[in-house]
Amino acid sequence: MTDNNSVSIKDLSLNFGSVNVLQTLNLDIKDGEFLVLLGSSGCGKSTLLNCIAGLLDISEGQIFIKGKNVTWEEPKDRGIGMVFQSYALYPQMSVEKNLSFGLKVAKVPQAEIDKRVARAAEILQIQPLLKRKPAELSGGQRQRVAIGRALVRDVDVFLFDEPLSNLDAKLRSELRVEIKRLHQSLKNTMIYVTHDQIEAMTLADRIAIMKSGIIQQLDDPTTIYNAPRNLFVAGFIGSPSMNFLRGELVEVGGKPAFVLNGVTFPLDGYGAGESLTPGRKVVLGVRPEHIKVNEGTIDIYEATVDIEEPMGADNLLWLKLAGQTISVRINGSRRFRPGTPVKLGFDMSLASLFDAGTELRI
Amino acid sequence: MLDPAISKTVSAAARSGSQTLAGPSGRKPRRMLSSRNIIVYGTLFVAAVYYVLPLYVMVVTSLKGMPEIRLGNIFSPPVEITFEPWVKAWAQACTGLNCDGLSRGFWNSVRITIPSTIISIAVASVNGYALANWRFKGADVFFTILIVGAFIPYQVMIYPIVIVLRELGIYGTLTGLVIVHTIFGMPILTLLFRNYFAGLPEELFKAARIDGAGFWAIYFKIMLPMALPIFVVAMILQITGIWNDFLFGVVFTRPEYYPMTVQLNNIVNSVQGVKEYNVNMAATILTGAVPLIVYFVSGRLFVRGIAAGAVKG
Numbered sequence: 001m002t003d004n005n006s007v008s009i010k011d012l013s014l015n016f017g018s019v020n021v022l023q024t025l026n027l028d029i030k031d032g033e034f035l036v037l038l039g040s041s042g043c044g045k046s047t048l049l050n051c052i053a054g055l056l057d058i059s060e061g062q063i064f065i066k067g068k069n070v071t072w073e074e075p076k077d078r079g080i081g082m083v084f085q086s087y088a089l090y091p092q093m094s095v096e097k098n099l100s101f102g103l104k105v106a107k108v109p110q111a112e113i114d115k116r117v118a119r120a121a122e123i124l125q126i127q128p129l130l131k132r133k134p135a136e137l138s139g140g141q142r143q144r145v146a147i148g149r150a151l152v153r154d155v156d157v158f159l160f161d162e163p164l165s166n167l168d169a170k171l172r173s174e175l176r177v178e179i180k181r182l183h184q185s186l187k188n189t190m191i192y193v194t195h196d197q198i199e200a201m202t203l204a205d206r207i208a209i210m211k212s213g214i215i216q217q218l219d220d221p222t223t224i225y226n227a228p229r230n231l232f233v234a235g236f237i238g239s240p241s242m243n244f245l246r247g248e249l250v251e252v253g254g255k256p257a258f259v260l261n262g263v264t265f266p267l268d269g270y271g272a273g274e275s276l277t278p279g280r281k282v283v284l285g286v287r288p289e290h291i292k293v294n295e296g297t298i299d300i301y302e303a304t305v306d307i308e309e310p311m312g313a314d315n316l317l318w319l320k321l322a323g324q325t326i327s328v329r330i331n332g333s334r335r336f337r338p339g340t341p342v343k344l345g346f347d348m349s350l351a352s353l354f355d356a357g358t359e360l361r362i
Numbered sequence: 363m364l365d366p367a368i369s370k371t372v373s374a375a376a377r378s379g380s381q382t383l384a385g386p387s388g389r390k391p392r393r394m395l396s397s398r399n400i401i402v403y404g405t406l407f408v409a410a411v412y413y414v415l416p417l418y419v420m421v422v423t424s425l426k427g428m429p430e431i432r433l434g435n436i437f438s439p440p441v442e443i444t445f446e447p448w449v450k451a452w453a454q455a456c457t458g459l460n461c462d463g464l465s466r467g468f469w470n471s472v473r474i475t476i477p478s479t480i481i482s483i484a485v486a487s488v489n490g491y492a493l494a495n496w497r498f499k500g501a502d503v504f505f506t507i508l509i510v511g512a513f514i515p516y517q518v519m520i521y522p523i524v525i526v527l528r529e530l531g532i533y534g535t536l537t538g539l540v541i542v543h544t545i546f547g548m549p550i551l552t553l554l555f556r557n558y559f560a561g562l563p564e565e566l567f568k569a570a571r572i573d574g575a576g577f578w579a580i581y582f583k584i585m586l587p588m589a590l591p592i593f594v595v596a597m598i599l600q601i602t603g604i605w606n607d608f609l610f611g612v613v614f615t616r617p618e619y620y621p622m623t624v625q626l627n628n629i630v631n632s633v634q635g636v637k638e639y640n641v642n643m644a645a646t647i648l649t650g651a652v653p654l655i656v657y658f659v660s661g662r663l664f665v666r667g668i669a670a671g672a673v674k675g
Contacts, residue, residue, distance in 0.1 A: 043665070055572075074571075074574075075568075075572045076571070076574030081572065082569065086565050088569040090583075092588060105579055289520070
């Protein structure tokens with residue numbers, strides 16, 4: 001245990017009967033870090049958060065918070081505050097009572113309670129709402145109060161369980177910025193569960209992508225985006241998602257290349273971690289924004305425009321290339337009619353190559 | 363602001379537009395005497411008469427003197443209204459050696475109903491809360507056993523309970539009867555509370571735990587204030603159920619503790635002397651008045667309580 005780890009999870013397993021929800025999971029979260037647990041529903045991310053909070057009893061392993069073994073501790077003794085998706089405000093209490101409830105239970109002196117509530121209300125700008133009941137608040141205001149409830153507890157670690165998922169798109173992006181600002185000013189450790197990759201990419205210092213109770217990749221957002229460790233991560237992150245071309249490796253003029261339906265793609269500039277043996281079945285992953293259209297780059301591939309989806313700032317083209325459909329994101333001002341032949345350029349230094357069998361990055 | 367001249371032309375255009383609409387427009391007209399209405403209101407009327415007529419006969423008879431009753435016109439309103447039967451039923455009617463009317467049974471019933479209702483609801487609400495939120499080991503088995511209890515006919519358990527109460531030394535006392543009512547109210551009330559608490563968002567309970575509240579703090583500070591509608595429902599169920607109970611009242615108590623229902627039976631079914639129909643009717647209405655009043659006063663809360671689980675969030 002090093003001291004700069006705020007939360008440390010060691011060999012954690014959780015079984016419900018014979019179902020393994022989490023399997024020997026290890027995770028170290030540094031002090032002041034914003035960690036996002038990302039995954040589709042049922043991947044165990046909320047379960048992991050509930051384990052950290054102490055709301056679920058774990059089957060095996062240990063949990064440390066601030067260097068203290070809290071595996072058997074009650075939630076209140078773990079030094080955590082939690083924000084829930086459905087806000088979970090006590091409906092019969094005013095905002096002020098909601099904020100102070102935990103402190104009253106902990107028998108904090110009234111003067112200290114008033115001070116902390118006032119501070120949280122100021123940070124979150126909810127002073128005018130203090131006398132209201134939760135039913136009289138809008139969704140965004142409710143979630144602010146819920147964050148305030150975690151704030152007044154003066155804790156080391158904040159846990160967010162999909163806090164923005166109940167809000168509409170506009171409020172979501174506003175509150176997202178607020179949470180980021182909050183983290184920058186408070187510098188607490190925050191663990192944030194979401195299924196929304198935009199939230200994950202924008203908020204996180206590091207993202208842990210989970211699938212079936214296993215962390216698939218734990219890295220900073222840029223690394224996850226540019227160098228996904230396996231096919232699942234590559235397909236999960238990015239919208240529209242990465243193009244996958246299934247082909248095999250060949251050698252052209254002593255250099256490795258990728259071949260698909262007779263079309264050869266030289267892999268110049270690709271930083272492979274292992275040798276690119278010819279004949280190996282692989283998947284080439286290229287993000288839609290890493291493909292150039294009619295820009296006169298070195299490698300030119302023939303393709304035809306199939307469908308065009310203008311989205312304002314961007315323009316998404318669906319193209320036919322070597323018998324497969326791929327998507328390409330270009331500037332919104334460049335328009336193409338369906339059926340137009342175009343020439344494509346691939347930036348292999350930004351591409352990803354996966355083994356077709358193990359689905360791991362090469 | 364629009365120029366008044368322009369707004370005038372705009373509204374004129376809108377008016378002329380509405381005048382040119384051809385064919386059906388606006389609200390669909392409904393005929394009052396459609397066959398659908400006749401069937402619906404006819405059925406409702408018949409059902410209402412079916413239920414109200416006996417009540418009418420009771421009220422009317424209770425306000426007549428015996429000579430008028432002997433004429434046999436049970437549907438005719440009283441020629442001479444008298445409240446004598448009501449006074450007699452309440453204060454003078456005889457059961458066995460006692461001739462102090464139903465009033466004694468009324469107070470016995472009050473002394474049985476109030477503690478039984480309070481204790482059973484208090485225990486069942488905690489049961490339901492524990493079963494819904496604190497998933498202890500064996501909770502499902504416990505709950506199943508409790509629910510099975512609700513389906514066993516009471517009559518089967520009477521003799522064993524008599525023995526148990528005798529051994530405890532409380533057979534024939536009000537305490538014993540209160541305990542019996544509390545136990546028999548438990549399955550249905552626990553089910554009621556468990557389902558209500560299970561319907562509340564689970565995250566609320568988690569939030570309270572993170573705030574450091576324990577079993578009782580969460581129950582009293584968070585759950586109880588949210589469960590008021592279901593408490594009203596439980597209260598109505600228990601008050602009417604216990605007040606209307608006859609079997610337990612006659613089996614588990616002594617004559618001086620007989621509840622109102624048992625005493626009513628003894629008055630109405632006494633075989634000696636003249637049958638005083640007017641007194642019997644008045645006594646019956648008096649006995650049924652309490653549940654009736656409870657319904658009228660809290661009927662609206664009752665419906666709200668049943669529907670509340672669906673919309674609270």
